[in-house]
Amino acid sequence: MTAEAxxxxxxxxxxxxxxxxxxxxxxxxxxxxxxxxEAAAHGQGRFVVDMTRTQFCDTAGLHALVAAHxxxxxxxxxxxxxxxxxxxxxxxxxxxxxxxxxxVATLQEALAPPPDAPQFL
Amino acid sequence: xxGGEVTAQVxxxxxxxxxxxxxxxxxxxxxxxxxxxxxxxxxxRVREILEADTAAVLLLDVSSGQLIATAAAGLEEEIRQGxxxxxxxxxxxxxxxxxxxxxxxHVDHTTVLNPILWTKGIKSMVGVxxxxxxxxxxxxxxxxxxxxxxxxxxxxxxxxxxxxxxxAVQSMTAQSDRLAAAALQRSLVPTALPAVAGAExxxxxxxxxxxxxxxxxxxxxxxxxxxxxxxxxxxxxxxPAAVIMGRMRSALRAYALETSDPAEVLGRLDHKMQHFEPxxxxxxxYAVIDPALDKMHLCLAGHFPPVIARPGxxxxxxxxxxxxxxxxxxxxxxxVTTVPIPPGALVCFYTDGLIERPGEPIDAGLGRLCxxxxxGPADAAAAAVMRELAGSDPARDDIALLMVRRRPxxxxxxxxxxxDDGDG
Numbered sequence: 001m002t003a004e005a006x007x008x009x010x011x012x013x014x015x016x017x018x019x020x021x022x023x024x025x026x027x028x029x030x031x032x033x034x035x036x037x038e039a040a041a042h043g044q045g046r047f048v049v050d051m052t053r054t055q056f057c058d059t060a061g062l063h064a065l066v067a068a069h070x071x072x073x074x075x076x077x078x079x080x081x082x083x084x085x086x087x088x089x090x091x092x093x094x095x096x097x098x099x100x101x102x103x104v105a106t107l108q109e110a111l112a113p114p115p116d117a118p119q120f121l
Numbered sequence: 122x123x124g125g126e127v128t129a130q131v132x133x134x135x136x137x138x139x140x141x142x143x144x145x146x147x148x149x150x151x152x153x154x155x156x157x158x159x160x161x162x163x164x165x166r167v168r169e170i171l172e173a174d175t176a177a178v179l180l181l182d183v184s185s186g187q188l189i190a191t192a193a194a195g196l197e198e199e200i201r202q203g204x205x206x207x208x209x210x211x212x213x214x215x216x217x218x219x220x221x222x223x224x225x226x227h228v229d230h231t232t233v234l235n236p237i238l239w240t241k242g243i244k245s246m247v248g249v250x251x252x253x254x255x256x257x258x259x260x261x262x263x264x265x266x267x268x269x270x271x272x273x274x275x276x277x278x279x280x281x282x283x284x285x286x287x288x289a290v291q292s293m294t295a296q297s298d299r300l301a302a303a304a305l306q307r308s309l310v311p312t313a314l315p316a317v318a319g320a321e322x323x324x325x326x327x328x329x330x331x332x333x334x335x336x337x338x339x340x341x342x343x344x345x346x347x348x349x350x351x352x353x354x355x356x357x358x359x360x361p362a363a364v365i366m367g368r369m370r371s372a373l374r375a376y377a378l379e380t381s382d383p384a385e386v387l388g389r390l391d392h393k394m395q396h397f398e399p400x401x402x403x404x405x406x407y408a409v410i411d412p413a414l415d416k417m418h419l420c421l422a423g424h425f426p427p428v429i430a431r432p433g434x435x436x437x438x439x440x441x442x443x444x445x446x447x448x449x450x451x452x453x454x455x456x457v458t459t460v461p462i463p464p465g466a467l468v469c470f471y472t473d474g475l476i477e478r479p480g481e482p483i484d485a486g487l488g489r490l491c492x493x494x495x496x497g498p499a500d501a502a503a504a505a506v507m508r509e510l511a512g513s514d515p516a517r518d519d520i521a522l523l524m525v526r527r528r529p530x531x532x533x534x535x536x537x538x539x540x541d542d543g544d545g
Contacts, residue, residue, distance in 0.1 A: 022480055026334060026358055026518055055482045058473055058518060059335070059446075062423075063356035063402045066449055090483050095404065095423035096445030096453070 007035035024061030045077020334519035335362035346412030383420035474518035
């Protein structure tokens, strides 16, 4: 189950994209953390986390994402999450993080953000 | 040591002597010792085979970046005086920083930081790094009171002993952390729930598969007669998470005594955490139930809302406005939602370990939970939920569950009062 739970980092149009697996929990949160650092290092402050496939993310996973968000913001950059309506977005609503970390529904939007993107905390 | 073996004999064959030395370090009988005994037995043997006068182990304290004298043979004062050597400085510090053995044929204040070594009269030293999982966890060194030249063979033998010691130390640390975390966790989750007239309480806590995780719950009453329920989940696991959990639990109790507004309690908790534990993050649910038990005032910090089962109705997720996790954003404001609790209703509080199942969206888990919760006696309801949701698979994550049931209306003159099942 977690054997294939890797976090590949692809570069699309110059922007690093971390692709997350179905489940993010305490068993693979360290790998997520490592992938986020890698993406941050390559993206000059701007990168995308594609969570389209992700159904579940526990506090360990959320912690890694919040830490990456805080770090990039301090450096003037931005992490954008891709979360379609169903799936993991529900967990972000429950935890209030949907109001904090910028997110969009598709990878396309994440790679080409409109000039007046919605404001997040 | 070892009693009265025959006189020491000069070994004519250096190859055989070396094999004997290796055998002495790798000796399987050492494995029967516990880790601490193994460390001191190894040092005795190292001193013997290298014909050294002193042998010592210093372990790295990661938080301070210092090596701390932990075990010694012929150099016990190092331990008693709590010698600490910064990584990168002096003899042991250089070994730890470079991951390389160091041979010293000249011991004084210019080469060695620890005055015990030169005042004791040590003339020559050799030390090697202790490495576990690619990281230096300490240094093992031996010293001689007479000048001598330690050789590459000596280094190799010492490294073998250090490797074995590293494994012992690693398991010693892991085990003591595990025990401490489990003990702390046990002390944090109340075994005896408070007795509250008109209410029934039942709790379950199942630690996850590997290390103890960061889930906890707490139930207490306030001087006002209000009944308070806390469910929390600290990100992380093991001893660090358990320590944070303990701090959050006692801070929350203190704030609960100061104000009955649950949002204020969580706001102060968040403020405290962001100041003193800036790297911590947690979800917390805090519910204040009126003394009459007829309603609860709920505030969520990133936690799942409770499930409520009213008599004669299907259990539902309580409609509670969400609020931000603890540890994310300094000025987070969280709404309070008041939820009525009719007589006979049962409220089910839980952590996400209960509803997580690989490959499933969270709503499926929540649906399963709602189907499993019934407005019956609290303990039976808790047992049923654990049976349906935890089953017999080992839990990957902690599971915490707490049921609070408002008893059905009292019997009046031997006649049961009507059960009121529709006040939501």
